[in-house]
Amino acid sequence: xxxxxxxxxxxxxxxxxxxxxxxxxxxxxxxxxxxxxxxxxxxxxxxxxxxxxxxxxxxxxxxxxxxxxxxxxxxxxxxxxxxxxxxxxxxxxxxxxxxxxxxxxxxxxxxxxxxxxxxxxxxxxxxxxxxxxxxxxxxxxxxxxxxxxxxxxxxxxxxxxxxxxxxxxxxxxxxxxxxxxxxxxxxxxxxxxxxxxxxxxxxxxxxxxxxxxxxxxxxxxxxxxxxxxxxxxx
Amino acid sequence: xxxxxxxxxxxxxxxxxxxxxxxxxxxxxxxxxxxxxxxxxxxxxxxxxxxxxxxxxxxxxxxxxxxxxxxxxxxxxxxxxxxxxxxxxxxxxxxxxxxxxxxxxxxxxxxxxxxxxxxxxxxxxxxxxxxxxxxxxxxxxxxxxxxxxxxxxxxxxxxxxxxxxxxxxxxxxxxxxxxxxxxxxxxxxxxxxxxxxxxxxxxxxxxxxxxxxxxxxxxxxxxxxxxxxxxxxxxxxxxxxxxx
Numbered sequence: 233x234x235x236x237x238x239x240x241x242x243x244x245x246x247x248x249x250x251x252x253x254x255x256x257x258x259x260x261x262x263x264x265x266x267x268x269x270x271x272x273x274x275x276x277x278x279x280x281x282x283x284x285x286x287x288x289x290x291x292x293x294x295x296x297x298x299x300x301x302x303x304x305x306x307x308x309x310x311x312x313x314x315x316x317x318x319x320x321x322x323x324x325x326x327x328x329x330x331x332x333x334x335x336x337x338x339x340x341x342x343x344x345x346x347x348x349x350x351x352x353x354x355x356x357x358x359x360x361x362x363x364x365x366x367x368x369x370x371x372x373x374x375x376x377x378x379x380x381x382x383x384x385x386x387x388x389x390x391x392x393x394x395x396x397x398x399x400x401x402x403x404x405x406x407x408x409x410x411x412x413x414x415x416x417x418x419x420x421x422x423x424x425x426x427x428x429x430x431x432x433x434x435x436x437x438x439x440x441x442x443x444x445x446x447x448x449x450x451x452x453x454x455x456x457x458x459x460x461x462x463x464x465x466x
Numbered sequence: 467x468x469x470x471x472x473x474x475x476x477x478x479x480x481x482x483x484x485x486x487x488x489x490x491x492x493x494x495x496x497x498x499x500x501x502x503x504x505x506x507x508x509x510x511x512x513x514x515x516x517x518x519x520x521x522x523x524x525x526x527x528x529x530x531x532x533x534x535x536x537x538x539x540x541x542x543x544x545x546x547x548x549x550x551x552x553x554x555x556x557x558x559x560x561x562x563x564x565x566x567x568x569x570x571x572x573x574x575x576x577x578x579x580x581x582x583x584x585x586x587x588x589x590x591x592x593x594x595x596x597x598x599x600x601x602x603x604x605x606x607x608x609x610x611x612x613x614x615x616x617x618x619x620x621x622x623x624x625x626x627x628x629x630x631x632x633x634x635x636x637x638x639x640x641x642x643x644x645x646x647x648x649x650x651x652x653x654x655x656x657x658x659x660x661x662x663x664x665x666x667x668x669x670x671x672x673x674x675x676x677x678x679x680x681x682x683x684x685x686x687x688x689x690x691x692x693x694x695x696x697x698x699x700x701x702x703x704x705x706x707x708x709x710x
Contacts, residue, residue, distance in 0.1 A: 364527050365557035368550065369617075370573045379569075383560050 236433070243437035254438055261419040264332055264406070265399040268339030273392050276344045280351025280391075281377050284359050295352060301345035306338075310408030313338040317409065330411040335419070338405040343395040350391035354384045386461040393454045400447055476537045476547040476624050477503040477656060479524060484533035486519055486680075493519045494680045496533070505672030506647075506657040508688070510664075512703065516680040517660035518554070518629050524658065525551045525627045550618035551627040555634065556610040558602035563594055563613050566602050570617045588620035589613075592646055608639025615646045619655070626650055628659035632666065644669060664704065668692060676700050 246254050317329040328334045366376045403421035410417035420439045427436040479501040486494040493516045509517050522528040537547050567585040589595050592612045632640040651657045661667050674691040676684040683697045695701050
């Protein structure tokens with residue numbers, strides 16, 4: 233018990249004094265997570281909206297696959313990206329394995345289906361309401377798409393934050409493709425996993441506190457946005 | 467005397483043998499019509515007569531299963547006609563009243579320089595200047611419908627379709643909407659409106675197209691229709707009988 237409280241005190245000290253190792257890990261985590269969410273949003277938002285607005289061959293199949301991919305097991309995605317980027321893999325020549333880029337690729341594969349499916353849902357509902365009015369006003373398909381994305385901005389923010397939540401908590405895939413290399417690919421979740429297994433609770437707890445705070449902040453933002461939209465649908 | 471600003475040259479609107487069915491049910495059966503420029507036309511009929519579908523086909527939102535819709539003797543395709551539509555339930559974009567008008571103007575290629583001025587004018591004409599900066603979703607349903615009219619009017623359409631625009635409004639809001647419809651008519655826009663409300667049709671219509679079970683039963687002047695309708699269906703409708 234005394235050992236644990238000493239570890240907690242040391243962890244708080246690390247956080248308060250902004251320990252350089254800890255800051256490095258937090259910054260890399262933020263970099264990887266934010267880059268993945270940005271890329272996944274750039275792919276998922278237009279794709280999800282297109283699935284809602286355009287009628288094309290294979291649309292229903294893509295919608296079904298996207299929904300199914302929301303529950304992808306991270307370790308399997310990790311394995312897939314590992315095989316893709318390993319020396320003998322199809323993208324081995326780029327030498328990306330065990331780099332932050334590899335971690336971003338794995339995260340994008342995990343998050344894009346989430347953002348796409350949530351966007352599709354939101355835009356499909358809105359399109360039913362707006363379709364005739366937008367066509368009547370003279371909006372072409374592309375204009376209708378951008379209008380709907382803007383109209384659904386509050387709901388879509390929660391979709392993007394859901395993706396960020398998944399990225400922040402993710403450990404399996406980034407561990408496999410990043411390799412958890414010190415000063416290079418060590419992020420919060422992989423460090424916590426490693427340090428806990430080594431019995432070094434101080435750093436693990438310090439990072440755990442920050443991770444929990446970030447996770448709470450993301451989910452609280454989702455709640456606040458949803459709540460404000462429900463009460464005050466602008 | 468009409469003080470029209472718009473030159474109406476896309477009319478007449480001609481429907482030839484238009485048929486439409488959905489879910490195995492015939493909604494319009496071989497409807498043939500010619501709607502001329504000028505007087506306000508009201509498409510009258512009980513609920514389920516096919517009025518809204520007919521209006522959507524005219525506006526180009528729905529393609530008929532059979533038959534054709536031609537503007538000015540098929541010289542102009544539907545997309546080339548300056549037309550607008552106001553729906554039964556106003557659809558407002560999630561932005562201010564002013565921004566709703568600007569959006570419609572931008573879509574129709576109005577230059578940035580003129581946007582604010584035209585939007586201000588449109589809101590003033592419909593008595594909405596005070597709520598210009600209010601999010602459109604916060605307006606009352608009556609104000610939203612006036613905003614929908616302002617948004618359609620600002621585009622200076624040759625033809626304005628109105629699908630039961632007062633169906634969910636109280637008497638005061640209905641009156642405000644009808645006043646705006648008359649003003650749009652005076653500005654030179656052809657009004658084509660659906661209604662199931664006899665009193666409203668008497669107030670608004672110059673011409674009546676009476677629709678029943680997807681068929682045009684009467685197509686005549688309002689005076690003729692209300693004084694001496696030819697068909698037993700129209701006579702029954704005017705007498706307040708329930709038509710099925």
